[in-house]
Amino acid sequence: MNTNATSGQKAPTQKIDPAAFAQQVRNKMDRKTKPPGSLGRLEQLAIRLAEIQQDLNPKLARKRICVYAGSHGVTAEGVSAYPTVVTSQMVFNFISGGAAINVLTRHAGIEVHVIDAGVDAVWPDDLLKEPRFYNRKVRAGTRNFLQEPAMTRQECEAALEVGREQVRLAVADGIQIIGIGEMGIGNTSAASALIVALLNFTAEEAVGRGTGVNDEALVNKVRVISEAVRKHGERAGKPRGEYWLRCVGGYEIAAMTGTILEAASQRLPVVIDGFISTAAAAVAFEMQPEAREVCFFSHRSDEQAHGKTLAALAAEPLFDLGMRLGEGTGAALAMPVLEASAKILCEMATFDSAGISEA
């Protein structure tokens, strides 16, 4: 069955009837030594993975998370609890292995790529030589989207391409599942603005505390998002996804959108992390609704708008552990669960092979 043992992504050359294949996968799952359906979502995940990989034995041994970083002009409006320099400081932390995402990916055997999609920093040569670091800076941070569009059309295209490139690299390297994460002080503001514009939330519904702003700053953040979406909405261009991404998005958000879009066309499963990457998914689904087929939502973040955003996208996350750090930390916890589900389909005995009586 597996015509793609090496890459795990390329469609096999012979034509597979999707409905017939889906039935084959379900039949295989139902012969396993357990009451039918008793592994719940693990069974559904395994079946989806098999369908995406078009393989009755889906494989997720090779896993990678891409952490995209970008700086945000809108931080000039006082929307974050942390100074903007933290974005570049955290890039060093990702490379030196001390961040939460490093701990969680080492634990789970997941590779990490760190991609500068638009950080306001000049990198030392040491960092530029790091094999896991991708210097793909589109610009040294977005413009302040309360005043003007965050990026130009060309910059937005370039940022989408930064994310697409990572999928091509992943497929070439034999990666079987990719996760997305981000770092960008100010990016909950960009994500909130995107979901106000694309999912019709009010600013109050869409704005949360991010890294932890106080009550006063929260009121200001709501005002900034509300005002920005009103302004850019006056001459809303089409297509909507691209328009809003460029007006109120971020370079790291656009890169994540690019990753999702390219993963969909390459049939590579993508694990979405928290609020920011879900906003990137909302943009991707606006641009190409079928992209949702390769997406797995890892967790419901503690950022207050995330649950609503997931619901609006009809996305059911795997767990809710009250996390709100980003970086891909939720994706890192979800990937081993996804791999476990795939192994259920690959490795479990059947009633026949184990000689077990049936109901």
Added chain:
Amino acid sequence: MNTNATSGQKAPTQKIDPAAFAQQVRNKMDRKTKPPGSLGRLEQLAIRLAEIQQDLNPKLARKRICVYAGSHGVTAEGVSAYPTVVTSQMVFNFISGGAAINVLTRHAGIEVHVIDAGVDAVWPDDLLKEPRFYNRKVRAGTRNFLQEPAMTRQECEAALEVGREQVRLAVADGIQIIGIGEMGIGNTSAASALIVALLNFTAEEAVGRGTGVNDEALVNKVRVISEAVRKHGERAGKPRGEYWLRCVGGYEIAAMTGTILEAASQRLPVVIDGFISTAAAAVAFEMQPEAREVCFFSHRSDEQAHGKTLAALAAEPLFDLGMRLGEGTGAALAMPVLEASAKILCEMATFDSAGISEA
């Protein structure tokens, strides 16, 4: 700090003030490079693990799940969708590595012990020679608890001891966290009867479909549980936990209760699986309320009474994936998350060490 690097369980010889130590652990967590609290429950789990192990660097590298099996006399009442012989057939499946618990534990680097606490089967020599198999049969299945107490006082004591022994073995082997799981056709009936008796649920509230009984069999199952609890309640002995465990429990359930009780006295973290092991925990907490301090509830099972039981015990599970297989499968998914949380405390950089600006 770590005076127990090898076993990870024994209390250090010097006296540690619990409140002062708890503060030390929280301080350590709050210096990590993330907004305070932004890893949500991972932070709380890590702190609990540190407190249980009395170690600022909690370690869960060595993990084991004990799968206890037992047969149930109450199956004579037609309470299960599967024939009772499946219990012994599944023991072979556990040993040959084809069951769901084998797949999930191999995936996560967890050892498995399979313990016959009271299976109605005569084992072949081959099985008895398996190093991972423990032949600790108290009796070839419980008595039908609708007619008489499921076990005698002596049998119940012996089954508790079967579970205690596994903790002593684990500690001697340097295991740092233990999980419990079970196999026993008919044991959702025993678990339901226990929670009716101990947590004051009605039989309707406490009874679910188990491996998958139909509507008619469900009505019968409710009747059996209701009637059995009424009968044994007429001369309810004390202590309550032991009384009900012996009247309506099972050998594998009593063994799990024993594991929890012994783990509490050895300060070994225990991961609870689904509905049956939660019923065993309810008995353990009735017998010794402090036992809850070492317990981690892995998941909310799809068995309809499990959510209520967890709520009644004020236990918050890590996830809800609609699973209802037992065997320790939920515990196997939870253990890597617990280990990840411990590594956050051990491995993450601090604001100072990474040179990151603060809020």
